[in-house]
Amino acid sequence: MAVFPLIRRLLGKTPGTRVDASIPMFFQHKAEQQGYTLSAGQAQAIAAMARETAHLLAGQPTRSLYLHGPVGRGKSWLLDGFFQALPMAEKQRVHFHDFFARLHRGMFAHRQQPDALATTLDELLEGCRVLCFDEFHVHDIGDAMLISRLFKALFKRGVLVLVTSNYPPAGLLPNPLYHQRFKPVIDLIAARMEVLEVSSPRDFRSLPQAHAEQRFTQGQYVWPGTPAQREALGLPTTDCPPQPLSVGARQLTCRQREAHRIAFTFSDLCEQLTAVMDYLLLCDDFDHWIIDGLPYLADCPIAVQQRFINLVDVLYDRDKQLTLIGEQPLAKSLEGQAIDLARTASRLNQLQTVSPQRAPDPVS
Numbered sequence: 001m002a003v004f005p006l007i008r009r010l011l012g013k014t015p016g017t018r019v020d021a022s023i024p025m026f027f028q029h030k031a032e033q034q035g036y037t038l039s040a041g042q043a044q045a046i047a048a049m050a051r052e053t054a055h056l057l058a059g060q061p062t063r064s065l066y067l068h069g070p071v072g073r074g075k076s077w078l079l080d081g082f083f084q085a086l087p088m089a090e091k092q093r094v095h096f097h098d099f100f101a102r103l104h105r106g107m108f109a110h111r112q113q114p115d116a117l118a119t120t121l122d123e124l125l126e127g128c129r130v131l132c133f134d135e136f137h138v139h140d141i142g143d144a145m146l147i148s149r150l151f152k153a154l155f156k157r158g159v160l161v162l163v164t165s166n167y168p169p170a171g172l173l174p175n176p177l178y179h180q181r182f183k184p185v186i187d188l189i190a191a192r193m194e195v196l197e198v199s200s201p202r203d204f205r206s207l208p209q210a211h212a213e214q215r216f217t218q219g220q221y222v223w224p225g226t227p228a229q230r231e232a233l234g235l236p237t238t239d240c241p242p243q244p245l246s247v248g249a250r251q252l253t254c255r256q257r258e259a260h261r262i263a264f265t266f267s268d269l270c271e272q273l274t275a276v277m278d279y280l281l282l283c284d285d286f287d288h289w290i291i292d293g294l295p296y297l298a299d300c301p302i303a304v305q306q307r308f309i310n311l312v313d314v315l316y317d318r319d320k321q322l323t324l325i326g327e328q329p330l331a332k333s334l335e336g337q338a339i340d341l342a343r344t345a346s347r348l349n350q351l352q353t354v355s356p357q358r359a360p361d362p363v364s
Helices: 005-012 022-034 040-057 075-085 096-109 116-124 141-157 179-192 227-233 266-270 276-283 302-317 341-348
Strands: 064-068 091-095 130-134 160-165 193-197 220-222 243-247 250-254 256-258 261-265 288-294 321-326 352-354
Touching (some): 040 064, 040 160, 040 193, 064 075, 075 091, 091 096, 096 130, 096 141, 141 160, 141 179, 179 193, 243 276, 250 266, 266 288
Parallel strands (some): 220 352
Antiparallel strands (some): 256 261
């Protein structure tokens, strides 16, 4: 098996262990194609994926995997590659926000059932043997209690779960008011999952080829949003009046909408009581989002910062084009207290910057 020497050594540490060659071979080809050099943590994760894939295909018990590390170190790259290479159809790749929105909606619909969670999982995961769960994080005690029930149900069903997170298990739900109540879930993860740190000195999102085909990375951060910049880029003026916008059963506000393009102010989406479900529903109809008036986040309440984080997460995961307009450089605007802002910054740094020093390309 002509795989990376590091992966081959890791696989050889457990003689007799069944491995599946398709996983490391897939990653070897993908890394060579994109010019990557795998870190030791990535290689260790690939070796674990190869081992568990072989167990799964042989009908043997599997051990789920929890990959954690700083932003931009290739966790989602590993998860996406594993999902693509896994030679079976009974698999799902889901994002934290999207999956939990569907889970809450399903449990509400089945609230009269004796076990609403089990009934909802039967619908969401029908026939699923592998669940790839990207960008896992917990900041809400309500979600924390549901996660405990969810993980127990998944392990009972024998589903192989692959989780990526910016946090080690002990770093989940860091709020000291609730962290101790989440301890049983942390213990459950330690007992039922192999926890692997994925680290690298390089932020892979900074490489030009990392997301060459993503629509999100074709978006722009425009500052300070002068009239000349707006005219050159075909962006709305600052005095656009609010327009009512129906989102499901809720009424929100936008500034402009045309075909698959929609414009909001930062206040419309983040300073009002909007929710992840609103963003997900809007993504079904709009591919290009304009968000005007990004403030200095450190001056905003934590709840406002968190809505902005959630919004960027949804737009990134749904691969929507984003034009974000602020009054100051992006790094300055993104200073704040919310602990997930590092992930938001890593994603928004992939946008093309239009600044006073860099004139915008005119709209054709």
